[in-house]
Amino acid sequence: MTTVDRNLDQLGDHGHHDEGSYLNPKYGPIATVWDWMTTVDHKKIGVMYLFAVLFMFFLGGVAALGLRIELLEPTRIDETGNLTGAALSFLAEGETVSQAAVGQAYNRVMTMHGAIMVFMFIVPGIPASLGNFFLPLMLGAKDVAFPRLNLASWYIYVFGSLFGVFSILMGGVDTGWTFYTPYSTTTTGQPQVIAMVLAAFILGFSSIFTGLNFIVTTHKLRAPGMGWFDMPLFIWAVYSTSIIQVLATPVIGVTLLLLIFERVLQIGIFDPGLGGDPVLFQHFFWFYSHPVVYVMILPAMGIISDVLAVHCRKRIFGYRAIAFSSLAIAAISFLVWGHHMFTSQGELAAMVFSFLTFFVAIPTAVKVFNWIASLYKGSITFTTPMLYVFAFLFLFSIGGLTGLPLGTLSTDLHLHDSYFVVAHFHYVMFGGTVIAFLAGIHHWWPKMFGRMYSEKGGALGCALVFIGFNMTFFTQFFLGTQGMPRRYASYVDEFTLLHQISTYGSLILALGFVVHLVVFLHSLFLGEKAPQNPWGGLTLEWETETPPIEHNFHHEPVLTHGPYDFDEVVPPGWDPKDYPLPEPTPGGHKH
Amino acid sequence: MASIDTHQPALPQPGKEKVPLWQRYTHGHHWRNADDEFDGAKIGIWLFLATEVLLFSGMFCAYALFRLMYPESIAAGSGYLDWRWGGLNTVVLLISSFTIAMAIRNVQLNQQFWARINLLITWLCAAAFLVIKLTFEYIPKWSDGKRPGALFDYPFAQHAHENVWWSIYYVSTGIHATHVIGGMVLIAWLIYRQGKGAYGPTHYTMMEGVGLYWHIVDLVWIFLFPLLYLVH
Ligand code: HEM
Ligand SMILES: [Cu+2]
Numbered sequence: 001m002t003t004v005d006r007n008l009d010q011l012g013d014h015g016h017h018d019e020g021s022y023l024n025p026k027y028g029p030i031a032t033v034w035d036w037m038t039t040v041d042h043k044k045i046g047v048m049y050l051f052a053v054l055f056m057f058f059l060g061g062v063a064a065l066g067l068r069i070e071l072l073e074p075t076r077i078d079e080t081g082n083l084t085g086a087a088l089s090f091l092a093e094g095e096t097v098s099q100a101a102v103g104q105a106y107n108r109v110m111t112m113h114g115a116i117m118v119f120m121f122i123v124p125g126i127p128a129s130l131g132n133f134f135l136p137l138m139l140g141a142k143d144v145a146f147p148r149l150n151l152a153s154w155y156i157y158v159f160g161s162l163f164g165v166f167s168i169l170m171g172g173v174d175t176g177w178t179f180y181t182p183y184s185t186t187t188t189g190q191p192q193v194i195a196m197v198l199a200a201f202i203l204g205f206s207s208i209f210t211g212l213n214f215i216v217t218t219h220k221l222r223a224p225g226m227g228w229f230d231m232p233l234f235i236w237a238v239y240s241t242s243i244i245q246v247l248a249t250p251v252i253g254v255t256l257l258l259l260i261f262e263r264v265l266q267i268g269i270f271d272p273g274l275g276g277d278p279v280l281f282q283h284f285f286w287f288y289s290h291p292v293v294y295v296m297i298l299p300a301m302g303i304i305s306d307v308l309a310v311h312c313r314k315r316i317f318g319y320r321a322i323a324f325s326s327l328a329i330a331a332i333s334f335l336v337w338g339h340h341m342f343t344s345q346g347e348l349a350a351m352v353f354s355f356l357t358f359f360v361a362i363p364t365a366v367k368v369f370n371w372i373a374s375l376y377k378g379s380i381t382f383t384t385p386m387l388y389v390f391a392f393l394f395l396f397s398i399g400g401l402t403g404l405p406l407g408t409l410s411t412d413l414h415l416h417d418s419y420f421v422v423a424h425f426h427y428v429m430f431g432g433t434v435i436a437f438l439a440g441i442h443h444w445w446p447k448m449f450g451r452m453y454s455e456k457g458g459a460l461g462c463a464l465v466f467i468g469f470n471m472t473f474f475t476q477f478f479l480g481t482q483g484m485p486r487r488y489a490s491y492v493d494e495f496t497l498l499h500q501i502s503t504y505g506s507l508i509l510a511l512g513f514v515v516h517l518v519v520f521l522h523s524l525f526l527g528e529k530a531p532q533n534p535w536g537g538l539t540l541e542w543e544t545e546t547p548p549i550e551h552n553f554h555h556e557p558v559l560t561h562g563p564y565d566f567d568e569v570v571p572p573g574w575d576p577k578d579y580p581l582p583e584p585t586p587g588g589h590k591h
Numbered sequence: 592m593a594s595i596d597t598h599q600p601a602l603p604q605p606g607k608e609k610v611p612l613w614q615r616y617t618h619g620h621h622w623r624n625a626d627d628e629f630d631g632a633k634i635g636i637w638l639f640l641a642t643e644v645l646l647f648s649g650m651f652c653a654y655a656l657f658r659l660m661y662p663e664s665i666a667a668g669s670g671y672l673d674w675r676w677g678g679l680n681t682v683v684l685l686i687s688s689f690t691i692a693m694a695i696r697n698v699q700l701n702q703q704f705w706a707r708i709n710l711l712i713t714w715l716c717a718a719a720f721l722v723i724k725l726t727f728e729y730i731p732k733w734s735d736g737k738r739p740g741a742l743f744d745y746p747f748a749q750h751a752h753e754n755v756w757w758s759i760y761y762v763s764t765g766i767h768a769t770h771v772i773g774g775m776v777l778i779a780w781l782i783y784r785q786g787k788g789a790y791g792p793t794h795y796t797m798m799e800g801v802g803l804y805w806h807i808v809d810l811v812w813i814f815l816f817p818l819l820y821l822v823h
Contacts, residue, residue: 142621145631212638220631221621250642254649258762268740268760269653275664275752276740284649449652561670 040147046133106489114177140223160202211245239301300436312378325363384458388439395431420480451527464512471505536576595761613791668756
């Protein structure tokens, strides 16, 4: 009696013995470029996404610095009739530069910052780059389920982003990233608005394709022996994210389509003058955009779970709680969109949404407590990824907790549309997602590029980012509670000091990123060669070569231990880093 | 020793020259076997269909909202539509859904000729749907001035918000018609590939996928038809 043998080739050798690293150039330089542009290898696509989203992060970051520099001083007309303190005045149109014109310029830069950061950086961000690279590796698969769809998603992403950049080059959009009507249907600059909205529409397809691909990959391409609860938590997080992407993005698709029709044909669905309803736009928009904040944060949470476990060498506390809380977040996130519209809907609806909003905080808190519990009695190493994990725990907690007063109706009436909201979402999106992204990039950098980075440099960058970030945004909580509204180019004199601290903080933050850039470039060209498993991780990506070979594994790996079984796999007294992981046994057996 | 149906095509027999494409197909390099690949594709298609449903559900929400806001305008607007054209189109789409299902069955049984006939009928039905929609509905209505939003120019309107009705009507049926066009492109591709012998009993993923898509396009119309034509 034999065991099922129809999968013979899956377990036996498949001829990937003397394959080189996926990074090896094969032919000449032109052929290499062609090879990358037509590749269906998820690793290359992941790297291409990584560079693309980081470039967009850079563009959005430049815009942000522009905003902060504008806010260094309040804009005033002095005795001689000159405009002072208006750093963006050069962008204002027209002969006489007025305060209003500066405000317009500010709004354009603000929208550019918001739209780039949300649609082109943070939404695709982690799943499309690190997710693409590591999801198949962590599952022990050769590739994602639909490799060509994966490449198509990258091209659609680039195409959509070009529309966005094109819109900016034509003069930009001043609607805010939320495209609220009637701003988006009446402001000047017809072609730019359409281009920007189209950009978001097109980017939606790339998001759906990525999500769909990951869901199928997770279902069908797990290594033999890997059940759902043997998957690393990063996979759970990316899986939950993908569900949101697939289910929420079509709604924004149809919304943006309606917006374009509204703008081009004046169909009037959102225009009260024609009998339409502008609040309908807000409902549609947030029905997508609230779940999407969890598209931003869930993969970050996944990174934290995995990086934290590896760098403190401990089984993660409450594996199932963390896994299920990802799914719970994905589900609840569809029920709370109304909390962005407390001031534009009926009282009853507002109360219901407020109530539901508190629910979404529960699974989030479950995760935070589990991470902190996992640290207990772990052997914590203070590597750069781990420093970023600590930064995350600290900053994300602040971000999450400040969401609660915003979800409370009575306090939100005061805080709505103020700098408090700005500070809140930067603590979750930057303090959460970007910080975790940095943790993940450092953690997986050696695997992706085969080189170590300088720990000292990484730690220095982390310190600057942490200090700069808090200076920039903690001040904004005070500004908000004192009444500074968001989306203004100027302010009353009383706010000057806090705004200045914030602006100087943003420069420190930028410096931190420059340090990271230098460290990474140094690593790419002069870094030490990375070993196969520099941190002692037990997930499958560490069981293949560094950098991985083209088809990921020499043999199809068979799972012999769980992702966090540090106690079981590593003999006592050993450092997991030194412990040679067993060669995955071809045709091996389950544990 | 239990034998397992491997879904693997029979190996080409020596002497028989022409092995059709579908028999030569094994499976993608990164899949373990053809079954997994087929299942994966099926999940992918179902997820895609979910996105389609959600896309249209946005339009259904807008419809519900405006029907609550302006019940008379919506009822009056619906009164301008002739249920017989809508009904005919419903029948046309139902037939096409049936024929594409038959085509898949034919391919599974390797009845290539009938598969081809059924695919052709499906394609023609799709075309007929669009022709009916355009010549008997869109064009006459548009030239009467029954247009969306600010373009509305119908002198005999009885209610203030009939323009909103037309916006909903044109956008939802327009998005649906776009999907019909998309379906025609896909079915044309099927006809082409089927002619090359690409589909057969062991390999028909693409047919199955397009078929499911076509059923959804049909299903959406089944909802649109009563909501738009039968409410007055
Ligand atoms: C504990 C969980 C959270 C709660 C209770 C919460 C609550 C809220 C509320 C009530 C608002 C609306 C404030 C207003 O406009 O008056 C808001 C805004 C926002 N939140 Fe959160 N939030 C949470 C977590 C997150 C996370 C994880 C993210 C993203 C990663 C996020 C991103 C945002 C953004 C981007 C906005 C502002 C949108 C805009 O108006 O431009 N939030 N949050
Ligand atoms: Cu929200």
